[in-house]
Amino acid sequence: MKYLDEYRDAPVVRNVLAEIKRTVTRPWTLMEVCGGQTHSIIRHGLDQLLPEQIELVHGPGCPVCVTPLELIDKALVLAARPDVIFTSYGDMLRVPGTFVYAKTGTQANDLFSVKSQGGDVRIVYSPLDALKIARENPYKTVVFFAVGFETTAPANGMAVQQAAREGLDNFCVLVSHVTVPPAITAIMEAPETRVNGFLAAGHVCTIMGVGEYRPLAEKYRIPIVVTGFEPLDLAYGILNVVKQLEAGAYEVENAYARTAPNQGNLAAQKVINEVFEACDRAWRGIGVIPQSGYRLREKYVKFDAERRFPDVGAMQSIESDICRSGEVLQGLLKPDQCPAFGKQCTPLTPLGATMVSSEGACAAYYKYGRIQD
Amino acid sequence: MTTINLTNFVCPLPLRRYPQIVMGHGSGGQMMNELIEHLFAPVFAGAGQPVPLSDAAVLELPDILANGSRLAFSADSFVVSPAIFPGGDIGSLAVHGTVNDLAMMGAQPLYLSASFILEEGLSLETLGQIVQSMAAAAQIAGVRIVTGDTKVVERGHGDGLYINTNGVGILPPGINPTPGRVTPGDVLLVNGPLGDHGIAIMSLRAGLQFETQIVSDSAPLNGLAAEMLKACPDLHAMRDLTRGGLAAAANELARDANVGLEIEETAVPVQLAVAGACEMLGLDPLHVANEGKLLAIVPAGSAEVVLAAMHNHPLGQQAALIGRVTETHPGVVVGRTAIGGQRVIDLPAGELLPRIC
Numbered sequence: 141m142k143y144l145d146e147y148r149d150a151p152v153v154r155n156v157l158a159e160i161k162r163t164v165t166r167p168w169t170l171m172e173v174c175g176g177q178t179h180s181i182i183r184h185g186l187d188q189l190l191p192e193q194i195e196l197v198h199g200p201g202c203p204v205c206v207t208p209l210e211l212i213d214k215a216l217v218l219a220a221r222p223d224v225i226f227t228s229y230g231d232m233l234r235v236p237g238t239f240v241y242a243k244t245g246t247q248a249n250d251l252f253s254v255k256s257q258g259g260d261v262r263i264v265y266s267p268l269d270a271l272k273i274a275r276e277n278p279y280k281t282v283v284f285f286a287v288g289f290e291t292t293a294p295a296n297g298m299a300v301q302q303a304a305r306e307g308l309d310n311f312c313v314l315v316s317h318v319t320v321p322p323a324i325t326a327i328m329e330a331p332e333t334r335v336n337g338f339l340a341a342g343h344v345c346t347i348m349g350v351g352e353y354r355p356l357a358e359k360y361r362i363p364i365v366v367t368g369f370e371p372l373d374l375a376y377g378i379l380n381v382v383k384q385l386e387a388g389a390y391e392v393e394n395a396y397a398r399t400a401p402n403q404g405n406l407a408a409q410k411v412i413n414e415v416f417e418a419c420d421r422a423w424r425g426i427g428v429i430p431q432s433g434y435r436l437r438e439k440y441v442k443f444d445a446e447r448r449f450p451d452v453g454a455m456q457s458i459e460s461d462i463c464r465s466g467e468v469l470q471g472l473l474k475p476d477q478c479p480a481f482g483k484q485c486t487p488l489t490p491l492g493a494t495m496v497s498s499e500g501a502c503a504a505y506y507k508y509g510r511i512q513d
Numbered sequence: 514m515t516t517i518n519l520t521n522f523v524c525p526l527p528l529r530r531y532p533q534i535v536m537g538h539g540s541g542g543q544m545m546n547e548l549i550e551h552l553f554a555p556v557f558a559g560a561g562q563p564v565p566l567s568d569a570a571v572l573e574l575p576d577i578l579a580n581g582s583r584l585a586f587s588a589d590s591f592v593v594s595p596a597i598f599p600g601g602d603i604g605s606l607a608v609h610g611t612v613n614d615l616a617m618m619g620a621q622p623l624y625l626s627a628s629f630i631l632e633e634g635l636s637l638e639t640l641g642q643i644v645q646s647m648a649a650a651a652q653i654a655g656v657r658i659v660t661g662d663t664k665v666v667e668r669g670h671g672d673g674l675y676i677n678t679n680g681v682g683i684l685p686p687g688i689n690p691t692p693g694r695v696t697p698g699d700v701l702l703v704n705g706p707l708g709d710h711g712i713a714i715m716s717l718r719a720g721l722q723f724e725t726q727i728v729s730d731s732a733p734l735n736g737l738a739a740e741m742l743k744a745c746p747d748l749h750a751m752r753d754l755t756r757g758g759l760a761a762a763a764n765e766l767a768r769d770a771n772v773g774l775e776i777e778e779t780a781v782p783v784q785l786a787v788a789g790a791c792e793m794l795g796l797d798p799l800h801v802a803n804e805g806k807l808l809a810i811v812p813a814g815s816a817e818v819v820l821a822a823m824h825n826h827p828l829g830q831q832a833a834l835i836g837r838v839t840e841t842h843p844g845v846v847v848g849r850t851a852i853g854g855q856r857v858i859d860l861p862a863g864e865l866l867p868r869i870c
Contacts, residue, residue: 153852183797185854230866231795252864263866265719265794371852507857 147370148184156375157189160382167193168385169334170378171327171471173320174341175202175500176369182504184371194378197334197471198504200323200423201341203288204231204497205469207316208422210457212237215314217452218283218445219251219259225277226251227270228285230263235493238457267299267313274303274311283445286313291343293317293434294408297415300436300443314445315435318421320344321352322432327470328360335471337381339367339374342396347412349404353392361390368396415440424493425459425466465492468501475505482506534635539665548663552641556648557627557658570659572624572681581686585620587611590677596643599713600729601804603676604647609733609804611680612654613753616735617807619690619742620682625651627678628662632671640674647676654733656680688742690809692769694749699838700816701774702809704737704823705730705831706782707759711801711865712790721793725786732805737828744822745815754803757861761800762808763846764860774846776836776858799848800861810838 172178178198181187187196200206212232216239219226233251255261260280264270267284274282286296296313303311320341327333340353345366353364363384367377377395384391394402412434421433436444446453462480467473475481475494485491487503494500537544574584589610596603608625615622627647631640651658709730716727734753742748750770752762759781767774776799783791783798791798805828811819816834823829836849846858 148851150852183856184850184852185856186852188854189852233866265721269720371850507859 147368147372149372153371153375156372156379160194160375160379161191163379163382163386164191164193165386167195168336168382169195169197169471170337170339170381171197171199171335172339172367172374173199173201173324174339174343174369175205175497176343177339177341177367177374178202178501178504180369180371181374182507186371186374190378194382196378197474198468198501199327199338199471200426200469201289201320201344202469202494202497202500203292203316203318204235205465205493205500206318206423206426207232207235207287207493208424208457209237209459210422210455211314211316213239213457214446214452214455215251215285216249216254217455218314218449219254219261220257221259221449223281225260225262225273225280225282226254226285227262227264227273227282229265229287231497232285232287233261233263234490234496236490236496267296268302271299271302271306271308271311274308275306278310281310281312281448284311284313285316287316289317289341289344290319290347290412293416294347294405294411297411300415300440301411303443304440309442312443312445312448313436315416317416317434318423318429318432319418319434320348321356322429323423323426324353324356324364326426326429326432328356328362330470330472332472333470335362337363337385338365339377339381340364340392342366342368342373342400345394345396345400345404347405347408349409350392350394350400350402351404357390357392363390364392366392366394366396366400368399423469425463425469427466460491463492465494465500465502468494475502478502532637534631534633534637534640534665536633536665536667538631539663545663552637553627553644553661553663556641556644557651557661570624570626572659574623575683583684585615585618585682585684586679587614587618587682588677588679589614590675592672592675593714594672595714595717596639596673598717598729599726600709601731602643602646603674604643604645605650606729606731606804607676607678608647608650608654608656608658609731610755611678612656612733612735613755613804613807615680615682616733616738617690617751617753618682618684619688619738619748619751620684621739622654622656622680622682622735625656625658625678625680626660626662627658627676629664630671630675630677631663631665632673633665633668635673643674643676650733654735687746690742690748690751692750692766695766695770695772695810695838696749696812697772697838697840698813699749699810700813700834701763701776701836701838702811702816702819702823703754703759703782703833703835704734704807704809704829705805706784706787707754707803707806708783708787708791708798708801710804711758712787714802715794715865716790719794721790723786723790727784727786727790730803730805732828734805734807734828737823737826738807740822740826740829741809741819744818745811747815748809748811748819750810752808754806754808756802758801758803759799759806759808760797760846760858761860763858766808766810767846768844770838771843773839773842773844774836775839776846776848778848779851780833780835782831782833796865799858800865813837
């Protein structure tokens with residue numbers, strides 16, 4: 141496949157792996173921030189090909205994993221309303237919440253269950269599809285689950301702008317946007333952090349550029365390499381982090397310049413700034429990280445589902461005390477070190493989102509671990 | 514006293530010529546009989562062999578049944594949406610699905626039943642088109658549709674139409690592909706590129722357009738399977754790769770045979786357009802559905818002869834050897850990745866869900 145096969149070329153990847161082996165002299169712990177990178181590392185078996193001294197820990201960059209339980213429950217409650225059509229990207233439909241369906245008294249702990257009990261839940265591939273549904277169903281309120289990092293925020297913001305232009309008053313968004321740099325700060329500020337270097341998420345930098353990482357690299361004296369998602373991208377990113385660590389350097393490097401220009405995508409940034417403003421936000425399993433989320437600006441607040449349905453806005457939820465996905469998301473615990481891993485918690489009976497999401501570290505470990513059984 | 518004039522009286526209740534299915538078409542009365550007589554029966558009738566309209570078909574099974582052959586019997590239901598898609602429709606799919614289920618047991622499919630659950634409001638034109646397509650598919654596969662059933666459900670209670678097909682076939686003596694015979698050292702063969710059907714359907718549902726139109730691979734595999742069995746009567750196991758794709762079939766075989774399977778990912782044929790769509794949607798082509806693909810497990814010594822037989826058949830021209838059976842990691846399917854790593858190829862947990870980013 142053009143533009144893709146080149147980045148999966150086995151001899152080229154092997155050369156980079158050999159160079160990593162030649163370069164590394166002592167143990168380093170690297171964190172890949174993005175769930176897409178975790179998924180790719182496991183899918184291509186890259187982790188097994190690295191020298192033993194390099195330990196990869198998985199970061200909080202899976203939007204499905206870090207969406208707080210409270211927002212999942214809010215989504216379930218909204219989706220169960222007879223006057224609502226609830227729209228979402230596909231991978232949010234299996235994330236477990238704690239909502240009990242009032243009509244039947246049975247637990248409907250994910251959006252698929254709510255759908256099976258009569259909720260109008262629809263998978264969309266773009267927020268613009270949700271707008272279309274709103275146009276076609278003027279007597280229902282269409283709620284779109286606006287989940288994701290800086291990568292999905294521009295399209296979600298554009299949908300809100302478009303709804304405002306068209307006067308589509310039956311459209312609103314349940315916002316769960318989070319941003320990467322405050323998460324890196326939180327990980328580095330944690331006293332028990334083991335991370336020596338970061339592979340920054342290439343897609344996020346495609347939108348936001350690399351500038352906001354420089355103060356972080358400087359402050360924490362830590363190398364940050366903007367890295368793509370193919371095996372060669374990841375191997376090359378790891379090599380660059382290791383080279384810096386071995387040389388005692390702590391630069392921001394862009395190893396994904398073919399897609400992520402240094403200044404990012406200015407038009408997309410403009411949409412984000414126009415529609416959203418930074419706010420404190422809870423990350424599932426981690427807690428509140430200051431200024432780490434987006435909420436709608438006052439100008440667009442009538443499109444905020446939590447304002448439109450105040451009873452939902454006021455909801456609070458309590459997490460399972462067995463699930464330790466928060467420590468997994470911070471790179472403090474390997475998934476298979478969690479006592480519930482593979483026992484109470486499997487992809488079919490997930491306690492936390494890291495097990496349910498295809499990008500979740502626990503789900504990836506569950507699959508990989510089975511080879512060694 | 515009012516006089517009622519009944520001269521030239523015409524009942525205002527229209528009985529026939531609805532352009533859509535109405536509840537009466539499932540009533541068991543005249544309207545249903547008309548539907549069967551005029552829409553189903555003439556289309557399903559073979560050359561000179563009208564479909565009997567009695568409650569059950571009486572089957573003429575070939576004499577070989579007496580010679581140690583066995584009867585194979587299979588059932589399947591079809592609920593695909595949309596009902597008509599690039600490369601096929603629910604009708605041809607309903608024939609191929611049951612034909613393939615029989616063929617994967619090594620049986621020669623002979624007769625099918627066809628039962629319809631129709632939703633009030635379905636256009637008769639669409640139904641006619643689908644029924645014609647079923648008949649054409651049956652003719653190509655060499656099977657006859659000999660009995661069936663029709664029910665109508667209220668609007669909103671069905672997705673246009675559902676079809677159920679049952680089939681019987683003859684399993685010759687000595688032919689017995691079954692997971693119990695799978696042995697370490699055997700090799701894995703597929704008959705062509707994977708994922709076409711699932712991506713064709715998914716792209717239609719999502720309104721996605723690709724440079725190359727992706728067309729379902731829906732096809733009857735009985736002819737191909739017969740050629741493979743002729744080349745290697747000792748063929749150990751076969752599965753058609755439907756929902757869950759290669760991953761599901763391989764996992765079922767690994768579990769049932771209690772062996773490990775190893776798949777060389779670079780050897781698995783996948784069309785460029787399908788691979789691209791999977792990248793875009795965040796799906797693994799090994800999890801995506803097919804309707805004209807099979808996985809065969811054959812003794813290593815027979816690999817070449819079976820592959821040659823596959824390559825000589827129109828549905829096997831891109832057949833490939835994709836892996837082997839191992840003693841290690843029983844019950845688990847492992848992929849050898851392009852860069853030399855390995856990963857578990859797992860069953861998808863549920864419905865395939867496109868990723869956010």
